[in-house]
Amino acid sequence: MTREALTLGRPSLGEILRAQRNVLAALILRDVKTRFGSAPGFLIAIAWPLSHIFILVGLNVVLGRLVPYGESAVLWFSVSMTPFMIASYTSRFMVIGLVLNRPLLVFPIISVFDILLSRVLIEMIVAACVVCCLVLTMLCLDVDFMPANISMAVAALGGALLLGVGLGILNAIIAMIIPQWVTVYSLSNIFFWMTSGVYFIPGALDPQIRSYLYFHPFMHCTEWLREAYFGGYHSALLDKSYLLGWGLAAISSGLVVERLLRGRVLLA
Amino acid sequence: MNDQPTTVSETPTASDIVAGAGASKGALAKSDGGRPQRGGGMIQVRQGTRGLIPAGLFDVARKVPILWASFILGVVIPSLGAVLYLAFIASDQYVAEARLSVRAAPMDRTPGAGAANALAKLSAGALPQLADQDAHIVAEYLRSRAAVEDIGRMLDLNTIFRRPGLDFWARLKEEPRAEELHSYWSKMLRTSVDGPSGILTISIRAFRPEDARALAEACVRVSEDLVNRISERARTDAVRKAEEEVRRADGLVQQALRDLRAFRDKEGILDPGAAASATSQLLLGVISERGKLQTDMFVMSRALASNAPTVKALKDRIDAMDSQIEQLRGELTNKSEQARTLSAALVRFEQLEIQRIFAEKLFAMAQGGLERARMRAQQQQVYLTVFVPPYLPEEARYPERLAMSLVIPLGLMVLWSIFALTGLAIEDHLT
Numbered sequence: 001m002t003r004e005a006l007t008l009g010r011p012s013l014g015e016i017l018r019a020q021r022n023v024l025a026a027l028i029l030r031d032v033k034t035r036f037g038s039a040p041g042f043l044i045a046i047a048w049p050l051s052h053i054f055i056l057v058g059l060n061v062v063l064g065r066l067v068p069y070g071e072s073a074v075l076w077f078s079v080s081m082t083p084f085m086i087a088s089y090t091s092r093f094m095v096i097g098l099v100l101n102r103p104l105l106v107f108p109i110i111s112v113f114d115i116l117l118s119r120v121l122i123e124m125i126v127a128a129c130v131v132c133c134l135v136l137t138m139l140c141l142d143v144d145f146m147p148a149n150i151s152m153a154v155a156a157l158g159g160a161l162l163l164g165v166g167l168g169i170l171n172a173i174i175a176m177i178i179p180q181w182v183t184v185y186s187l188s189n190i191f192f193w194m195t196s197g198v199y200f201i202p203g204a205l206d207p208q209i210r211s212y213l214y215f216h217p218f219m220h221c222t223e224w225l226r227e228a229y230f231g232g233y234h235s236a237l238l239d240k241s242y243l244l245g246w247g248l249a250a251i252s253s254g255l256v257v258e259r260l261l262r263g264r265v266l267l268a
Numbered sequence: 269m270n271d272q273p274t275t276v277s278e279t280p281t282a283s284d285i286v287a288g289a290g291a292s293k294g295a296l297a298k299s300d301g302g303r304p305q306r307g308g309g310m311i312q313v314r315q316g317t318r319g320l321i322p323a324g325l326f327d328v329a330r331k332v333p334i335l336w337a338s339f340i341l342g343v344v345i346p347s348l349g350a351v352l353y354l355a356f357i358a359s360d361q362y363v364a365e366a367r368l369s370v371r372a373a374p375m376d377r378t379p380g381a382g383a384a385n386a387l388a389k390l391s392a393g394a395l396p397q398l399a400d401q402d403a404h405i406v407a408e409y410l411r412s413r414a415a416v417e418d419i420g421r422m423l424d425l426n427t428i429f430r431r432p433g434l435d436f437w438a439r440l441k442e443e444p445r446a447e448e449l450h451s452y453w454s455k456m457l458r459t460s461v462d463g464p465s466g467i468l469t470i471s472i473r474a475f476r477p478e479d480a481r482a483l484a485e486a487c488v489r490v491s492e493d494l495v496n497r498i499s500e501r502a503r504t505d506a507v508r509k510a511e512e513e514v515r516r517a518d519g520l521v522q523q524a525l526r527d528l529r530a531f532r533d534k535e536g537i538l539d540p541g542a543a544a545s546a547t548s549q550l551l552l553g554v555i556s557e558r559g560k561l562q563t564d565m566f567v568m569s570r571a572l573a574s575n576a577p578t579v580k581a582l583k584d585r586i587d588a589m590d591s592q593i594e595q596l597r598g599e600l601t602n603k604s605e606q607a608r609t610l611s612a613a614l615v616r617f618e619q620l621e622i623q624r625i626f627a628e629k630l631f632a633m634a635q636g637g638l639e640r641a642r643m644r645a646q647q648q649q650v651y652l653t654v655f656v657p658p659y660l661p662e663e664a665r666y667p668e669r670l671a672m673s674l675v676i677p678l679g680l681m682v683l684w685s686i687f688a689l690t691g692l693a694i695e696d697h698l699t
Contacts, residue, residue: 019697113693207462234408236460245679252682255689 023110027118030104031097045122046129049089053081053134068201069230072143078134079229080198083160083221086130088189090123090161094168095175095182097122102176112258116172120165127161152228159243160221166250167217173257197222203236210237217246335688342684347677354673359435360664364480365471366488367656370402370495402650403468405498406491407459410470413450418490419483425449428479429456438667439475457487477661484658495652503645510634510641517634520627528620540614544600547610551596558589 032042057077067076097119104110138145147153175181196218202210213219220243223235409415419425429440429452440452456473470487474480537543565582572579600610 016695016697020694023697109697111693111696113690113696117693203461232408234404245682248679248682248686252685252689255693256685259689259692 019109020114023114024118024121027101027104027110027114028122031101031118031122045093045126046133049085049126050130050133052089053078053085053130054137056081069226069233074141075138075143075145075229078138079225080222082131082134083156083225084193084196084198084218086127086157086160087164087167087218087221088192090120090127090164091167091171092186092189093123093126094119094165095172095185098172099175099179099182112173112176112262113255116169116254119168123164123168124161127157127164131157147229148231149228153225156221156224156228159224159240159247162247163217163221163243163250166247166254169254170250170257173254173261177261192216192218195219203234213237214239214242217243220246335692338688339684342687343677343680347680350676351673353435353437354667354669357435357437358667358669359433359438359475361438361473361475361666362477362480362661362663363471363473363665364477364484364658364661365469365656366484366654366658368403368406368468368470368488368491368652368654369466370406370468371651371653402495402498403461403466406494406652407461407468409494410457410459410487410491411454413446415487415490416446416450416453418493419486420449422486422489423482425453428474428476428483431475431479434475473666481658481660488652488654488658492652495650499650502650506641506645507638510638514631514634514638517627517631521624521631524620524624524627528617528624531617531620535613537613540610540617544610544614547596547599551593551600554589554592554596558586558593561586561589 035042035045057074060077061073065073067073070076094116098112098115101115104115105112135145171181171185175185195213195216197213197216202213202219202223205213214237220238220240223238224240224243226233227235227238416425426440426444426449430442431439441448444452458469458471460469461467462469468491470484470491472480472483472487474483532538561582565579565586568576568579568582
């Protein structure tokens with residue numbers, strides 16, 4: 001079809017978009033059907049981060065850790081963990097997705113960008129499902145899950161997703177160049193998890209540590225959603241523009257690196 | 269708008285580099301046939317669209333001019349505008365800063381409470397401590413509309429933020445509504461509470477150094493008022509309860525004393541106990557006297573006739589004493605018909621006495637409680653200590669002309685590159 005379009009003259013905007021849509025649809029469909037062996041197996045993709053959150057929240061609630069804000073321990077820990085989980089799982093699955101789908105790059109019409117974009121769409125759906133499941137769970141547990149500021153909560157989740165996508169693109173490209181990077185990145189997520197302020201309140205720390213922690217993009221995700229959820233919570237460190245800058249800069253640099261290295265490393 | 273095509277055509281080499289880099293790499297990887305055709309298209313378009321607005325946004329053949337046009341429209345022009353604004357239009361903004369700490373006198377330091385505190389601290393991890401709670405309250409208040417209104421009573425914010433000659437972007441809009449003034453205020457005000465130390469930093473921006481300092485001073489003053497209100501309230505609340513208690517105990521004491529006096533007035537005795545012991549002493553004396561007389565009489569009745577005058581006199585005295593004894597006994601206990609005896613009075617008196625003692629104890633306790641409450645209130649007192657008073661800024665810290673002139677183009681570049689690279693990637697499907 002593409003050859004046809006070229007030989008016949010300039011392809012129209014509609015044709016280009018249709019081609020893009022077809023590629024994306026094919027990639028998404030393939031991913032959904034094959035990621036865990038079968039189509040229903042795709043539910044595992046949702047269950048994975050969800051059960052991760054459930055187990056950690058349950059553990060902390062059972063251990064009876066004190067909750068500094070709000071009345072519900074379940075709500076506090078869910079709110080603290082969800083942004084990190086969204087960002088982390090999105091980026092990691094994007095990295096893994098690109099590595100797994102690498103053979104598809106043999107087809108000229110499929111580019112690295114297509115695989116990444118299909119992953120972004122899938123991960124957005126997964127993130128939405130995870131959030132819905134959490135909300136449903138809270139509904140069942142009779143926890144008041146309404147945030148103090150709904151639009152801000154949605155923006156915070158969007159920020160987490162943006163960071164996830166940015167880190168996903170950048171790290172996926174790096175993983176194409178250095179295959180070991182997948183392991184390195186996955187392991188470093190544990191470090192990010194511990195330092196992202198899920199288990200502590202960054203504002204209550206030493207100024208020295210705070211000044212280092214400020215540069216932690218995941219920490220801003222956590223603080224953003226907390227601030228949206230708990231009316232009295234004022235983060236001393238939250239800088240939304242820094243988080244958005246991280247996400248956008250990561251996306252941009254990922255795309256630039258991909259374009260610069262195209263044909264040299266990526267298909268090697 | 270007319271310059272735009274000429275700018276594009278003047279720098280064709282640069283555009284070739286930007287778009288060509290991606291295109292050539294893509295072509296290398298994928299199809300070889302695409303490149304020459306595409307290059308031809310580009311030249312064709314450049315000749316064809318001179319002075320025209322490009323028709324299709326994603327048209328492959330017009331890719332390069334569109335890239336450039338979007339770059340100029342999305343990055344160069346806004347950046348230029350921002351830089352020009354920052355360089356020539358933006359008014360200087362001065363920052364005045366004040367640092368305060370809200371100090372509470374230390375709480376009760378009994379050893380048990382200390383251990384419990386330490387435990388609570390351990391289990392709570394790095395939770396914010398109670399100490400900086402008050403600082404948070406002050407910070408929250410300064411950000412609130414109430415503070416804007418309180419400060420508005422001291423200074424005219426509308427003139428301060430709308431001085432003549434201020435730039436259109438940074439100044440307060442005309443005739444602002446309360447919400448708009450509040451949001452403008454929160455833009456100009458920065459408060460931060462230092463976690464462990466509880467130091468509150470207030471920094472406020474204004475367009476004149478004196479204004480900035482005046483605003484910072486107003487902030488400090490309203491914060492001071494707020495803190496005083498808080499501690500006043502805490503003090504009165506704690507003490508009022510104790511004072512009520514003291515008043516009630518005092519009433520009880522007064523009542524008991526009144527009852528006692530009424531009883532004494534009615535009975536005519538100050539202390540039935542003392543009265544009884546006096547009576548019994550008297551009785552004892554009379555009894556012993558009578559015993560002596562009886563012995564005398566016994567001896568005399570042996571020597572004298574029973575109707576001898578001495579014996580008679582003795583007998584009379586003994587009889588008199590008998591009746592006296594009888595009377596005294598009756599006074600003490602209720603053997604006689606006399607309704608009010610000393611023993612009954614004693615019981616009643618003791619009841620009243622106990623009531624009085626009880627009321628007095630209660631009163632003493634209440635007074636102790638009041639004293640403690642006063643002390644605790646004194647301890648709970650919150651002070652605002654301004655250890656860095658607002659100074660007069662001499663150098664304008666905002667807007668950060670150089671930094672923003674770099675950050676804005678950079679940010680726009682990042683955004684544009686995402687869109688441009690996405691567009692190019694989508695187009696790649698047709699190469």
